[in-house]
Amino acid sequence: MGGRRPRTGHDWKLLAESCTALLERLPELVDEHVGQLAAYSPVYGQVLPHDQQWREAEAAMRIGITAISAPRDSPRRDLQHAEEVGRRRARQGLPLELVVHAYRCAGYLVWDALMESAAGRDPERLAVLVRCATMVWSAVDAQAATASQAYLATERELRRRTDEQLQALLDALLEGQEAPGLAARAAAGLDLPEHGAYAVVVLRAERHDARDGREGRDGREGRDGREGCGRPMLGAGLRFIWRMRADCEIGVVALDAGQGLDAVARLLDGRRAGPGGISPVVSGLGELGRARRWAELALRTCPPDARGVVRLDQRMPTALVVSEPDLAGRLVSDVFGSLLELEPGDRAVLIETLDMWLACEGSAGRAAGRLYCHRNTVFNRLRRLEQLTCRSLARPRDLIEMTLALDAYRLAGGHG
Known part of the structure; x- marks a missing residue:
């Protein structure tokens, strides 16, 4: 196989002439293109007013047609423009699928117009266009890919900014800040009821x-x-x-x-x-x-x-204790003062017994079962606690003080 025939300078000349002639028909091509997009999806018209859509389509197709016959070493203005379009469409909220469809639709329209200009009238020009088909569609694919990449990058950036804004709103609410409309804006952004x-x-x-x-x-x-x-x-x-x-x-x-x-x-x-x-x-x-x-x-x-x-x-009772740490420390000292002077092991046994007795709702029998001792042992330890604290577990006010002091003692890591 001899491979593909390389394009000659004459081929490029004929391609450039065809593209130049096509630019003269650009307004009618843009009209057809915009109409095809509207028939494909009403979203195009919802995102862009007709006049703006027409102007932007005209600019994109003009740059795309010019790029087809541009010298191989020329800057890719079509790709630069596609990148700008991708960013703009992401900010406008046009779905990416419709952005890509617009490029494909314009590519088919331009290609059909090029072929139509040579069919039946200029066999040589038609043969050159056929040999250039791969190059033309590669250009369209590159434009669509560039627009897609720019679209996705812009979308990620927009999402990041949106998340940062929502985080700021949520943080403001959690900090208790008051500002007009703050809760309403957070509700809308977080998709939650105010x-x-x-x-x-x-x-x-x-x-x-x-x-x-x-x-x-x-x-x-x-x-x-x-x-x-x-x-x-x-x-x-x-x-x-x-x-x-x-x-x-x-x-x-x-x-x-x-x-x-x-x-x-x-x-x-x-x-x-x-x-x-x-x-x-x-x-x-x-x-x-x-x-x-x-x-x-x-x-x-x-x-x-x-x-x-x-x-x-x-x-709630424990919360009242921790909300006043200085007062909680004083409570521990006042209630458990003599208890805190005991040997650590002896003190731990009495504290554990009081804790278990309270957890068992004042049942010495149930507490004894959990502590693996006789119920009389529980009674003896509780009586000793009453003696050391000068308080009676049978008196409601004393019991409250003992309970709160125990909470404060636990929260302090077991240190008086």
């Missing part, structure tokens, strides 16, 4: 690997399939939006009708997401700042060795 049931979860940073609780996606995320602050994540029917901080991870939970904090706690405990705190339910995005502070307070009620996730509404 008014509805929400809770906030705060997890310690060293445990943030437990974000498995975010697996799955809300159907509303599917419109662009990307992750990030701007899109709710689904877990056990609950929608979470997570924000990473240096020392913690914060999750906003959107609760549907019939869902409560029990479901949130079960999900996070099942994924071993703790230690963490869950706020009470608030009634809208505008209250996320308060909910975050409550969730942080709930987390502070967790002892240093805790691994679970706790709800503030179930830890």
Whole structure:
């Protein structure tokens, strides 16, 4: 086989003449092109006004036709223009499939017009055009590919900027900032109701690997399939939006009708997401700042060795203790003063007995079973505690002080 015949200078001359003649017909070609696009999809007209669409199509086709016969070493103005078009169409929101279709449609139209100009009248010119077919379609493919790459790059940048804007809105809400329309803008961007049931979860940073609780996606995320602050994540029917901080991870939970904090706690405990705190339910995005502070307070009620996730509404007494650390330290000293002077082992036994007795709702028998000792041993230890603290577990006020002092002692890592 002899291979393809190389294009001669004469071939390039005939191709250039054909392209120059075609430029004289450009207005009619643009009219036909715009009409074909409108027939293919009404989206073209929805994104671009007819006059603007016509002008941009005329410029693109003129540059494309000129590029066909340009010297091989000429700058690729057609590719530069395609890159600009790709960026512009991404910002305008025209689907990428329609951008590529427009290039293909224009390529077919130009090629058919070139062939028509030589068919039946100039066999030599027709033969040259046929030999140039591969080159022409390679140029069209390169233009479409360049526009696609520019489109995708611009789309990624737009998404990044959008996510950053949504993160800023969410952060402002979590910080409790007040600004006109802030909650409404966040609701629109996050695709969540402005008014509805929400809770906030705060997890310690060293445990943030437990974000498995975010697996799955809300159907509303599917419109662009990307992750990030701007899109709710689904877990056990609950929608979470997570924000990473240096020392913690914060999750906003959107609760549907019939869902409560029990479901949130079960999900996070099942994924071993703790230690963490869950706020009470608030009634809208505008209250996320308060909910975050409550969730942080709930987390502070967790002892240093805790691994679970706790709800503030179930830890109110302990929350009152941790919210005043100086007063909590004074409470421990006042209530457990003599107890703290004991040998560490002796002190630990008495503290454990009080803790278990409280956990068993004041049942010495149940506490004895968990402590693997006789119930009389439990009674003896409790009486000793009463003697050391000068308080009676039978008096409600004394019992409250003992309970709060025990919480403060635990939260301080077991040190008085």
